[in-house]
Amino acid sequence: MxxxxxxxxxxxxxxxxxxxxxxxxxPPEMVERTRTAADRLYQAGLASTGLNPAGYWYxxxxxxxxxxxxxLLDWPTTVPLIAQLLNHNIQMITSHLVVRPPCPxxxxxxFFQAGWHRDGGTAFFDLGEAQPRMFIxxxxxxxxxxxxxxxxxxxxxxxxxxxxSAPSDGDEEHLEIRAQPGDAVLFExxxxxxxxxxxxxxxxxxxxxxxxxxxLRPMDYLAQPQxxxxxxxxxxxxxxxxxxxxxxYQIPQADDVPLKPWLADxxxxxxxxxxxxxxxxxxx
Numbered sequence: 001m002x003x004x005x006x007x008x009x010x011x012x013x014x015x016x017x018x019x020x021x022x023x024x025x026x027p028p029e030m031v032e033r034t035r036t037a038a039d040r041l042y043q044a045g046l047a048s049t050g051l052n053p054a055g056y057w058y059x060x061x062x063x064x065x066x067x068x069x070x071x072l073l074d075w076p077t078t079v080p081l082i083a084q085l086l087n088h089n090i091q092m093i094t095s096h097l098v099v100r101p102p103c104p105x106x107x108x109x110x111f112f113q114a115g116w117h118r119d120g121g122t123a124f125f126d127l128g129e130a131q132p133r134m135f136i137x138x139x140x141x142x143x144x145x146x147x148x149x150x151x152x153x154x155x156x157x158x159x160x161x162x163x164x165s166a167p168s169d170g171d172e173e174h175l176e177i178r179a180q181p182g183d184a185v186l187f188e189x190x191x192x193x194x195x196x197x198x199x200x201x202x203x204x205x206x207x208x209x210x211x212x213x214x215x216l217r218p219m220d221y222l223a224q225p226q227x228x229x230x231x232x233x234x235x236x237x238x239x240x241x242x243x244x245x246x247x248x249y250q251i252p253q254a255d256d257v258p259l260k261p262w263l264a265d266x267x268x269x270x271x272x273x274x275x276x277x278x279x280x281x282x283x284x
Contacts, residue, residue: 014085017158019155024182025078026181026184028181031182035142055101056098061220072207077184085133088262091214092241093216093217094137098205100204103198116156120189123189131189133189134213136211139206145180145202151204153176154177166192215249
């Protein structure tokens with residue numbers, strides 16, 4: 001995996017806002033390859049199950065479905081940033097492909113307008129407001145979302161402070177992220193987010209990867225296929241949840257976390273909790 005340094009301004013912005021936009025994270029060739037794979041899976045999904053009741057289609061644990069997603073697992077413009085915002089002791093906890101076709105007025109409109117939430121399932125209820133930053137998602141946009149009303153993600157700046165509540169009705173559209181194909185956005189589990197309605201004639205395609213500490217359970221897989229792990233280098237195997245034994249998720253050995261020396265080689269030292277402000281208990 002190639003290294004991209006996290007700048008001081010990027011760290012400040014992420015800690016303050018709860019998200020970070022990475023322009024041009026994917027080059028056009030990678031956008032086209034990923035979109036081709038996404039469209040193939042989407043068409044097969046439509047033929048098999050159709051859209052869900054909310055009017056869109058998604059595929060959980062999409063990574064094994066096409067090797068282009070395996071390339072995104074350790075993508076150099078995004079994943080090194082996540083490792084620097086969390087630390088070396090991470091793995092992929094989710095990968096999902098989401099396709100949102102145009103939503104005619106009145107069909108799914110109310111659903112798309114709603115849905116403000118923080119990620120993490122019951123964690124917010126189990127841990128209360130003083131919950132830590134436990135994982136970061138990256139969304140890769142495969143279609144043009146530069147205009148409003150195209151079903152883009154909505155992010156509430158600063159809501160990684162868990163005392164911040166969801167916005168009121170009518171204050172939402174200006175929170176949509178405007179993006180070009182190949183742009184990416186990183187956001188953490190505490191950041192309030194939702195999705196706007198797709199009232200355009202553009203079918204929105206995006207791929208989400210989530211990375212969290214290895215002591216978290218993955219969201220959409222128990223274990224990745226062995227033949228997939230066998231084709232991966234040690235860092236990819238770590239990111240796919242491979243481990244020497246069960247205790248290695250709680251007390252990792254050197255073979256469990258090859259990201260540790262890799263990160264130390266690039267930033268001059270291994271990451272530690274004390275060097276990463278804003279992640280643990282408190283508002284940020």
